[in-house]
Amino acid sequence: MSETSPSQNPEQNPETAGPGTPDYDEMTRDIAEVPAVEVIVTVAVNLLSAAAVKLGLTEEGDKYKDLDEARKLVHALAGLLDASATEISSFHAAPLRDGLKSLQLAFREASLVPDEPGQGPGEKYTGPIYG
Numbered sequence: 001m002s003e004t005s006p007s008q009n010p011e012q013n014p015e016t017a018g019p020g021t022p023d024y025d026e027m028t029r030d031i032a033e034v035p036a037v038e039v040i041v042t043v044a045v046n047l048l049s050a051a052a053v054k055l056g057l058t059e060e061g062d063k064y065k066d067l068d069e070a071r072k073l074v075h076a077l078a079g080l081l082d083a084s085a086t087e088i089s090s091f092h093a094a095p096l097r098d099g100l101k102s103l104q105l106a107f108r109e110a111s112l113v114p115d116e117p118g119q120g121p122g123e124k125y126t127g128p129i130y131g
Contacts, residue, residue: 040084041092047077048099055106067110071121074103078122097126105131 051073052058056065077100085093100122107121108114108131115121117128 037088037092040080040088041096044077044080044084044096047073047080048096048103051077051103052106055103055110057106065110067107070103070107070110074100074107074121075124077103078125082125100126101129104129 051070053060053064054066054070054073056062058064077096081093081096081100104120104122104126108129115123117123117130120129123129
């Protein structure tokens, strides 16, 4: 078995990398220019979107519905928003908190056996959600 040197492997050699190969130096510079608030909000929106899919709230409905996965995503979103509350402005936080509450209510509605108030996904961080 012969080892491939970077000059033989285009994925490892930026000089011979094709147009579809990521330039990690450029990506690092791009990330360095993004404000922390924007990174936090982007991650929160991704968690919110993924949870909505797992709750069956998209056009595909039940095709991707998975309440166990949704619980994890909603809990992670609540933890992120709780941890970053002092770092992001209410301009950014308010719509994210509204989205989180909507997901928590949708989770409660979708559950065959609803959690006790205060025991649902993310309620450790937000307090009990009633709907």
